[in-house]
Amino acid sequence: MSSDRYFWLQQFLNLLTFGLWGKLGRLTHYAVDAVLISTILAGMRRSTGLTFNTERVSIGEGKEANKWIEKYLGVGEWVMDQSVAIAGSSGWFHRTR
Numbered sequence: 001m002s003s004d005r006y007f008w009l010q011q012f013l014n015l016l017t018f019g020l021w022g023k024l025g026r027l028t029h030y031a032v033d034a035v036l037i038s039t040i041l042a043g044m045r046r047s048t049g050l051t052f053n054t055e056r057v058s059i060g061e062g063k064e065a066n067k068w069i070e071k072y073l074g075v076g077e078w079v080m081d082q083s084v085a086i087a088g089s090s091g092w093f094h095r096t097r
Contacts, residue, residue: 038076039083046080 014020045051052073054066087093 034072035075035079038072039079040076041073042076042080 041052052069054069054073057065057069088095
């Protein structure tokens, strides 16, 4: 019974938002995936020193794409910083170096 109610609620929200409600989950999934990829690149940079070369990206004539890529990679750095801070303050992890 509750799954039937959930189905109708989902259909109603989809109708009210002109079909955008059904796409919200997919958009959220893509956003989380993008943040995870950026965080993996930040971890690679910290552990190995390998850095993504933004100069090789040539989209358009200006450096606007490079600015956006730097901001995107900055999100991964921020997520990595927050994750390390939370893990360091918990009792589940300890530093070995």
